Amino acid sequence: xxxxxxxxxxxxxxxxxxxxxxxxxxxxxxxxxxxxxxxxxxxxxxxxxxxxxxxxxxxxxxxxxxxxxxxxxxxxxxxxxxxxxxxxxxxxxxxxxxxxxxxxxxxxxxxxxxxxxxxxx
Numbered sequence: 001x002x003x004x005x006x007x008x009x010x011x012x013x014x015x016x017x018x019x020x021x022x023x024x025x026x027x028x029x030x031x032x033x034x035x036x037x038x039x040x041x042x043x044x045x046x047x048x049x050x051x052x053x054x055x056x057x058x059x060x061x062x063x064x065x066x067x068x069x070x071x072x073x074x075x076x077x078x079x080x081x082x083x084x085x086x087x088x089x090x091x092x093x094x095x096x097x098x099x100x101x102x103x104x105x106x107x108x109x110x111x112x113x114x115x116x117x118x119x120x121x
Contacts, residue, residue: 001051002051003051003055003101007102008102009100009102013029019031019032022042022075022079023044023071023078025070025071027047027048027063027068027071028045028067028072029045029047029071030042030043030071030075030107031043038113039109040079040081040086041106041108042079042106043107044075044105044107045102045104045105046060046064046103048064050102051101051102052092052103053092053103056103076107076109079107081107087107087108087113087116088105088106088108089106091106
């Protein structure tokens, strides 16, 4: 899958679409999801043009990858969800239902989240 420079996250990074910023460092931006699935639902995106985790970890320098995951952890601390717990999730590719072709991590919190994947019978 090729990177689309006009995807919604690229447009947010360029300032063309506003967001409710939660945290930002030199390599990542965290902001509230516009359709929250839990009381706390924040997205963390790298500032570079990466489609997936595979793309990100093979194309980005190690300090950028590390800075991204520091941003995920710092965002959780700033949201005040560390003590009660939270879930991070990245949907990657067609089978995982990735909706935006820009690598991103969801942070879910604010209530008991239940089992991660519904088991089939």
